[in-house]
Each structure stands twice: as C-alpha cells, then as structure tokens.
Amino acid sequence: MKRNWKKATICVQGGYDPKAGEPRVLPIYQSTTYKYDDPGRLADIFDLKEEGHMYSRISNPTVAAFEEKINQLEGGVGGLATSSGQAAITIAILNICTKGQHILATSTLYGGTHTLLSTTLKKYGIEVTFVEPNLDIEEILSYAKPNTRAVYTETIGNPALNVLDFEKYSTIAKILDVPLIVDNTFPTPYLCQPFKYGANIVVHSATKYIDGHANNVGGVIVDGGNFNWDNGKYPELTEPDESYHGIRYYEQFKEKAYITKARSQLLRDIGCTLSPFNAFMLNLGTETLHLRMERHSENALKLAEYLKGHEKVSWVNYPKLKEHPDYELSKKYLPLGGSGVLTFGIKGGKDVAEKFMRNLELVSLVVHLGDVRTSVLHPASTTHRQLNTEELKKSGISEDMIRVSVGIENIEDIIQDFERAFSLV
Numbered sequence: 001m002k003r004n005w006k007k008a009t010i011c012v013q014g015g016y017d018p019k020a021g022e023p024r025v026l027p028i029y030q031s032t033t034y035k036y037d038d039p040g041r042l043a044d045i046f047d048l049k050e051e052g053h054m055y056s057r058i059s060n061p062t063v064a065a066f067e068e069k070i071n072q073l074e075g076g077v078g079g080l081a082t083s084s085g086q087a088a089i090t091i092a093i094l095n096i097c098t099k100g101q102h103i104l105a106t107s108t109l110y111g112g113t114h115t116l117l118s119t120t121l122k123k124y125g126i127e128v129t130f131v132e133p134n135l136d137i138e139e140i141l142s143y144a145k146p147n148t149r150a151v152y153t154e155t156i157g158n159p160a161l162n163v164l165d166f167e168k169y170s171t172i173a174k175i176l177d178v179p180l181i182v183d184n185t186f187p188t189p190y191l192c193q194p195f196k197y198g199a200n201i202v203v204h205s206a207t208k209y210i211d212g213h214a215n216n217v218g219g220v221i222v223d224g225g226n227f228n229w230d231n232g233k234y235p236e237l238t239e240p241d242e243s244y245h246g247i248r249y250y251e252q253f254k255e256k257a258y259i260t261k262a263r264s265q266l267l268r269d270i271g272c273t274l275s276p277f278n279a280f281m282l283n284l285g286t287e288t289l290h291l292r293m294e295r296h297s298e299n300a301l302k303l304a305e306y307l308k309g310h311e312k313v314s315w316v317n318y319p320k321l322k323e324h325p326d327y328e329l330s331k332k333y334l335p336l337g338g339s340g341v342l343t344f345g346i347k348g349g350k351d352v353a354e355k356f357m358r359n360l361e362l363v364s365l366v367v368h369l370g371d372v373r374t375s376v377l378h379p380a381s382t383t384h385r386q387l388n389t390e391e392l393k394k395s396g397i398s399e400d401m402i403r404v405s406v407g408i409e410n411i412e413d414i415i416q417d418f419e420r421a422f423s424l425v
C-alpha cells in the first residue's frame, strides 16, 4: 500500500495495483466463486487464518479494490462495501449494538437514517435518543444511558446543513467510552476525513458523490481502527463468536476487529453485498471525486451568493456563507469546500416552491443528490415525508425549503435557469 499519496492520487490510483502484464484498469471480476487446489488452504480462509476470496457474498476482488480505495482516502484500517448506504448504516450499528441497548444520535439526520433508527431498529429492541446537535456537552451526556453503545451523527446534516462539531462529539463519545460513528456522505473523504477529528467509524452512501453520476446505489463502512473494544461493553468483539467456531475478533484481529466481524458475520448473514459491476462503477466515479468535489463546492458557493441577493428568496443556507451559524466549524473541518448541497426558502411558501420547481428547465426535480447534474427537491413532501411537524422542525426542515444539489455544469447556465424560474412564479 502506498501510504504517502495525496488524496487526488488515491482517487485515481488507490486500491488497485496491477503487476506486469495484468490489466491496467480494475477489471470486473464477475465471478461468484474462486478456484482452489488445496482443501487445507480453503479451510484456512474459512477460519480467517489466511486472506483470500471464497464466495462473492463475502468478498470479491473488484469490490475489494473499491473498498481499499475508500479506506485509503479516509485513512482507516479497512473498508466494507455494501449494496446501499442504508445497508452500511444498518451493519455499522448492528455490528456493536443489540437488543436492550441504546444509541445517542443527532436529530438532524438524513430522513432514511432517522426512520431506520426510530422505527426499524426500535422494533428489534434497540433504543435511540435524538438530541439537538447544538446542545452543550453536559446536556447531551444527560441523555446517555449505561447501555449506550454508540454516538451516531453526520459530518454535514441532511438537509439542515449543520456542520458537525467534531471536538464536542468526539469528547462525548470518549467520556461515554463508545465509538463515534459518522456519516460522511456529504463531504466525502476528499473534503473531510473524520478519523482525523476523533471519529471511530465512518459510513457512506456511495450512491451520492462517490458514484457522482446517479448510476449506482452503494454504501461503504470504514473502520478507523482507533477504538479500544476491550472495555467490557462489546462482548461480541472480545468473547468467542459461536457462529464462527469460537473466534475472538479483538484477540485475533486487534485494530481490525470491528471491520472483520462486520464482514465475516453480518455481511455473511444478511447478504447486502455490493455487486462487482457496481463496485467497478463506483471506483470509476471515485477516479474523478477530487475534481468533482472542488467544482460542486465552487458552484454551490456561487449559487448561494446569487440566491442571497435575490428578492424572491427569504433565506439561504450553505455552510460556506459567512453568516451560516456553523461557518467557523466549516472553516475548521471543511477547508477545501462545503460540498454541493444548499437549501433556501422561497417567499410564498410551499405553493410558490412547487411553481418554481415546475419552471426549471436545465435543473431537474429528482430524489437524489451528489450527481454531476444540478437538481432540486422539496424535502418536506418527499425525503422527510415520514416525519411529523415536530420531527420536521427538529430535523431543520421548513415547508418553504428547497434543497439544491448543485452540479458541475457551467455556473452561469445554472444561475440563468434559476433566474428564469423565479421570473415566472
């Protein structure tokens, strides 16, 4: 592994290192299985004594190269790709949390994650307390319980666009002696590397900027290798796993215990595997991640500034605007850019918002973000539809809010399309 590469170089070349005569470009290993000559070697792979692929539900060379690229970009000790971001989040939590236990989460989460935590995990006996991200440390700690097993949050909240105070949340996680799990989908590792600021586990919806072209659904978990699981709270990592002939993950794999268990136990059992073809596509997307994130951020800031001065706009929210409440945090944790998502309020509320969106031509109405194409969405009636009025407020969503995922087209064309749509409402 070439450790000294800068992020742009890892984007292009990380994770795949062909030997002489092998394909220059990462091949799609469209094979479910792998040939062996010696049954003893295969037995050792089954026992996790030796590394190697045996069945593509658990690992595959194309998927492994993509996992390693994202792992290198994040600066972790190992990555695990999944069939979606939701699958990554589910495995990341279930890997260390079981019925009768508790998670402390921020209230400004992506709608799908909020529902997963508040409804589905609850049915399986995992309790979640959602806290306002801006509360002070003591108050947040007062919501923790003896059975709290993780702190869960997002680098940039979707769609509140609040920036995570890593110092505060890593302190909270350290006091509770539980890992800090951070969804780093919005900035991607190009704009922010959460492990540098105390996160222990990173999750991604690779569907968004990592893919970048709205072609593939996928997810990734990256293990920072920086949490001591041997603190009495995580017997599933320190005690024998009966489903794996008594293996003790922490004893055998030390700083890679978490990610090894996630693969050999949960990915094996649940089977939410990324396909080799999708891994190939996501790897291709990552080859230009650094260039795209720079342009997404540059265009978003320009559009935010344009909207700020517009008479039909009542408010604009983008972390790189000086008046944003988290501007200082964005300077500290997102020095290279604020990513491509902004929100704004249109005067006249929901009805005008709908009219405005109908008037757009270049910009399309889609349920997505992170695409090279600029798009808009009305969160209250779509992605966060399952939330009630109170929950909407806690998630930072108002009825007049339009979310824009600013693409990498020429910014003048994007602004012209907005101008035209405003003029017709």
Ligand SMILES: *Cc1c(COP(=O)(O)O)cnc(C)c1O
Pocket (backbone or CB within 6 Å): 084, 085, 086, 087, 110, 112, 113, 154, 158, 183, 185, 186, 204, 205, 206, 207, 208, 217, 218, 219
């Ligand atoms: C989209 C998204 C998810 C869910 O990912 P999928 O790939 O759609 O399953 C999770 N977190 C954030 C921040 C997202 O934007």
